[in-house]
Amino acid sequence: MDAYKKAGVDINAGYKLVDDIKNLSKNSALGSFGGLFPLELGTYQNPVLVSGTDGVGTKLLIAIKANLHKTIGIDLVAMCVNDVLAQGAKPLFFLDYLGVGHLDNDKAKDIVSGVVEGVSQAQAKLVGGETAEMPDMYTDGHYDLAGFAVGIADKAKLLSAKNLREGDVLLGLASNGLHSNGFSLVRDILFKQHDYSLDETLPGCELDLKHELLRPTKIYVKSVLPLIDKGKITAIAHITGGGLPENVARILPDNLSAEFNYGSWKVPAIMENLQRIGQLSFDDLKHTFNLGLGMVVAVHPDVAEDVKAELEKSGETVYRVGKLVSGHQEVIIRKDQQ
Amino acid sequence: MDAYKKAGVDINAGYKLVDDIKNLSKNSALGSFGGLFPLELGTYQNPVLVSGTDGVGTKLLIAIKANLHKTIGIDLVAMCVNDVLAQGAKPLFFLDYLGVGHLDNDKAKDIVSGVVEGVSQAQAKLVGGETAEMPDMYTDGHYDLAGFAVGIADKAKLLSAKNLREGDVLLGLASNGLHSNGFSLVRDILFKQHDYSLDETLPGCELDLKHELLRPTKIYVKSVLPLIDKGKITAIAHITGGGLPENVARILPDNLSAEFNYGSWKVPAIMENLQRIGQLSFDDLKHTFNLGLGMVVAVHPDVAEDVKAELEKSGETVYRVGKLVSGHQEVIIRKDQQ
Secondary structure, three states: OOHHHHOOOOHHHHHHHHHHHHHHHOOOOOOOOOEEEEOOOOOOOOEEEEEEEEOOOOHHHHHHHHOOOOOHHHHHHHHHHHHHHHOOOEEEEEEEEEEEOOOOHHHHHHHHHHHHHHHHHOOOEEEEEEEEEOOOOOOOOOEEEEEEEEEEEEHHHOOOHHHOOOOOEEEEEEOOOOOOOOHHHHHHHHHHHOOOOOOOOOOOOOOOHHHHHOOOOOOOHHHHHHHHHOOOOOEEEEOOOOHHHHHHHOOOOOOEEEEEEOOOOOOOHHHHHHHHHHOOOHHHHHHHOOOOEEEEEEEOHHHHHHHHHHHHHOOOOEEEEEEEEEOOOOEEEEOOOO | OOHHHHOOOOHHHHHHHHHHHHHHHOOOOOOOOOEEEEOOOOOOOOEEEEEEEEOOOOHHHHHHHHOOOOOHHHHHHHHHHHHHHHOOOEEEEEEEEEEEOOOOHHHHHHHHHHHHHHHHHOOOEEEEEEEEEOOOOOOOOOEEEEEEEEEEEEHHHOOOHHHOOOOOEEEEEEOOOOOOOOHHHHHHHHHHHOOOOOOOOOOOOOOOHHHHHOOOOOOOHHHHHHHHHOOOOOEEEEOOOOHHHHHHHOOOOOOEEEEEEOOOOOOOHHHHHHHHHHOOOHHHHHHHOOOOEEEEEEEOHHHHHHHHHHHHHOOOOEEEEEEEEEOOOOEEEEOOOO
16 A cells, blocks of 8 residues: 555545544534435425535635635635525535645645635535645645535525616625635736735735735625525625626626716725736726625615615625616726715 | 736636537536526435535546546546445536636637536536636646536435445446546556556557546446436445545445455456556555446345346446455455456
8 A cells, every 4th residue: 555655645644634624524424425415495495506616716826825724715615605695595515625736634624624614604514525635736835726515595586687677776795805816916916026025014904915815705695695585685796706897797687787886885905005016907906806895785775775784783894886777787887986 | 907817817718618618518507606406306205415526636647648638527527426326316416627727728628528428427417617717826738627516315215334234245337447546656657667658558458548548437327326216226335546445445334344356357457557567566456446346336135136237238347246244344355266
């Protein structure tokens, strides 16, 4: 049993990690051929499974550079479960895939502890995962992460563009900074065009760059799901790559456009810094970063204040950021209020 | 919208790929926030979702070296759905994650066409996926693949070690060569310790090395699932990393061991070559490669011949490879019949 280890794959280190993950996740069934999730269908008439897969992009390279691996797993879960939530579904369970060049158990434990934290925030269950040791695949210290979330919704309650009306209010839920998108541009601006140190703190930012850039992506399940259940939310856009323009466009029906009033919410200082340092056009900015809104929720006007208040009670920072107008699936960010 | 592209991420190339994948998979709903799968629960009393995630290890590096990317997606699906099947569940749907340094649409299309083929062989549905372009993450031409499968079973029909008895027969289903495990050792032996060309054909092998090594992993769903449905199969081990010893041990109860008669099935020529060239001990060989058996099925003796005949009718090559004996979860490979 030595040849495989000499070739760079340590199966026993893998087994040790599985034990560690079992303890972290408190799911002793991990490690069998497939993860089990009993379905409780009591209240579902026509259950639909809603699933999503995602990674965290090159935010990983910041975690690697900063040697801080405990929160990147939260980002991973967030990217997946917020997508599931955006369809109106309740996340049920999650699996993670970790690809490494050489298995470093302490680092892997840090990474998976973030996954466990994220799954807890999403009120879901970690049912499985794979840690793949792949010598020669990743350069030293690099790893990749992929996540998979499955949720459930009643077919009739899936959120749909069809239910949107002219005049519907757009509520923006504050992001926790950059979340997990645009990091190739971030790295290009800060570390290739310029030579910033991760220990620097940019003007207006509370944290030094390594902690600012690694702020974990917000998971909106706890605050938003109860309002979906009550039928108070009509549509949701999870703001990821492509920013407001592309992600909000995905929820619009043919006959409506979305109009945002720039200035009606707070744009994080890190993005203003990146725009300034990288001399980015506003077009670049809005198509790459979330501009401070991690999720945009469309609601009928008569429940807008109610929904806003409930979300705030759950701890969200919520802005009334715009409305739906007659149009053709355009996303307009009006800057005249600045 | 140019800054992000200059930083190495081409969002438009990504959109083009999504369109290509929609066409390949004939699933026009791909590209929304989450993949939808309506559950039809007519016949399930207590439905349990069974999920699995996996990658294909450094078999990827062979595909990259050979510049042949059309079948690696089959391996990906196989690694996941065979795990789901091994629990007694019917695979329902699949999602894939493809991480690349720079998005090459033609290569990505080849990769995903393999995924689509694998999903079809597994009688499942591709409901989503993610292609992540990550500059600086992967060295030139490298990519990683992760897959995620969800299946369903009735709780009472999940395969379980509890139903195994002394004297149960072990049927081995022929693998299609190496499948997706042990490739770091394969690469070490053939391309580091020695300098074989991918165009060479090793003694006893039908194909040259690139095609021999890239034979896609068998997907056993079509042949095995009908027998699970009929209640004729008691337990299944999907033979992956760790070989027969570790994967068969996972299905054994405390009081039983598995005894294999080496020589009762055909070991693929590629493995004999690897043992010879790499001077591997039998211990190394059996803990790293599948030895020619991609799946081991435990059945009660009175249905063994019946199950074997049905599997053969479905196109499988099936061997009676051993039996369960009283013991303590040991996997014994008896070589005295050689």
